[in-house]
Amino acid sequence: xxxxxxxxxxxxxxxxxxxxxxxxxxxxxxxxxxxxxxxxxxxxxxxxxxxxxxxxxxxxxxxxxxxxxxxxxxxxxxxxxxxxxxxxxxxxxxxxxxxxxxxxxxxxxxxxxxxxxxxxxxxxxxxxxxxxxxxxxxxxxxxxx
Amino acid sequence: xxxxxxxxxxxxxxxxxxxxxxxxxxxxxxxxxxxxxxxxxxxxxxxxxxxxxxxxxxxxxxxxxxxxxxxxxxxxxxxxxxxxxxxxxxxxxxxxxxxxxxxxxxxxxxxxxxxxxxxxxxxxxxxxxxxxxxxxxxxxxxxxx
DNA sequence: GGCGCTATCGGAAGTGCTTGCAGATAAGCT
DNA sequence: AGCTTATCTGCAAGCACTTCCGATAGCGCC
Numbered sequence: 079x080x081x082x083x084x085x086x087x088x089x090x091x092x093x094x095x096x097x098x099x100x101x102x103x104x105x106x107x108x109x110x111x112x113x114x115x116x117x118x119x120x121x122x123x124x125x126x127x128x129x130x131x132x133x134x135x136x137x138x139x140x141x142x143x144x145x146x147x148x149x150x151x152x153x154x155x156x157x158x159x160x161x162x163x164x165x166x167x168x169x170x171x172x173x174x175x176x177x178x179x180x181x182x183x184x185x186x187x188x189x190x191x192x193x194x195x196x197x198x199x200x201x202x203x204x205x206x207x208x209x210x211x212x213x214x215x216x217x218x219x220x221x222x223x
Numbered sequence: 224x225x226x227x228x229x230x231x232x233x234x235x236x237x238x239x240x241x242x243x244x245x246x247x248x249x250x251x252x253x254x255x256x257x258x259x260x261x262x263x264x265x266x267x268x269x270x271x272x273x274x275x276x277x278x279x280x281x282x283x284x285x286x287x288x289x290x291x292x293x294x295x296x297x298x299x300x301x302x303x304x305x306x307x308x309x310x311x312x313x314x315x316x317x318x319x320x321x322x323x324x325x326x327x328x329x330x331x332x333x334x335x336x337x338x339x340x341x342x343x344x345x346x347x348x349x350x351x352x353x354x355x356x357x358x359x360x361x362x363x364x365x366x367x368x
Numbered sequence: 369g370g371c372g373c374t375a376t377c378g379g380a381a382g383t384g385c386t387t388g389c390a391g392a393t394a395a396g397c398t
Numbered sequence: 399a400g401c402t403t404a405t406c407t408g409c410a411a412g413c414a415c416t417t418c419c420g421a422t423a424g425c426g427c428c
């Protein structure tokens with residue numbers, strides 16, 4: 079039988095540090111923009127790191143569930159991930175070039191809690207995404223016409 | 224050959240009113256919640272209306288592009304559509320039972336425009352979703368433990 | 369250092385949503 | 399009624415992602 083004593087119910091889940099995990103973490107660190115799983119796969123491949131696509135999906139999902147990554151569904155169905163601190167913030171995304179700016183919104187936080195409370199909701203989370211055209215892209219478009 | 228004179232370049236795009244279009248419009252009107260294409264397909268089927276799934280996708284996409292529908296990508300990859308008045312508002316969704324409450328947030332609107340302007344963004348749109356547990360579900364959960 | 373347990377990897381196959389295609393259907397005009 | 403052509407429809411391809419399961423390789427133990 080097993081030599082492992084199972085009366086240890088509080089034991090840590092044995093997280094292992096592997097080459098693949100480090101590669102993925104490094105790829106995420108190398109840029110603070112949102113990247114898709116496929117992006118990271120391509121990048122690692124190009125860098126010579128041999129990591130399976132499945133592994134990347136698994137890892138990204140795990141990290142996202144652990145709260146270490148921000149998740150954002152694009153309009154094309156792709157899921158984008160991004161390293162995320164513990165602090166809460168929102169994003170201002172340029173729909174032309176994809177540039178992302180982090181913004182904070184105390185008013186929004188207050189508004190969300192107030193509205194939720196008014197309707198009896200508890201344990202509230204919220205998502206705010208502001209999409210627009212950034213200054214340089216707007217200039218570019220204006221110059222075009 | 225054709226009796227149609229093609230020197231009429233400004234003619235209307237000949238939109239036809241079909242049974243299927245009316246059925247889809249009716250289905251959308253029957254509820255003000257977000258529905259997926261598949262939902263509508265199932266509903267129409269159950270109602271005896273025979274409408275192809277492809278038609279529903281086409282129609283929904285067309286309506287969305289015409290600005291008559293709100294589009295929202297769910298976390299599971301499904302696209303949800305909803306009849307959209309001209310007025311702008313947001314949603315408070317119960318993560319347990321799915322109940323949806325429409326809310327307004329003038330502060331949020333102001334905040335979004337301000338933040339966007341601060342970073343030089345123009346043509347801004349924004350999405351706000353507040354997710355929580357509604358009063359009755361919270362009670363249910365509390366009674367359980 | 370060597371060994372075994374098991375978390376993790378990773379290719380292939382599967383899943384579910386969405387869309388392109390080409391022939392069939394029917395709306396609206398004459 | 400007859401014709402033109404927008405619209406419908408099922409099929410199957412495309413895709414982003416997940417699941418399966420045998421193979422691989424950390425990490426603790428001896």
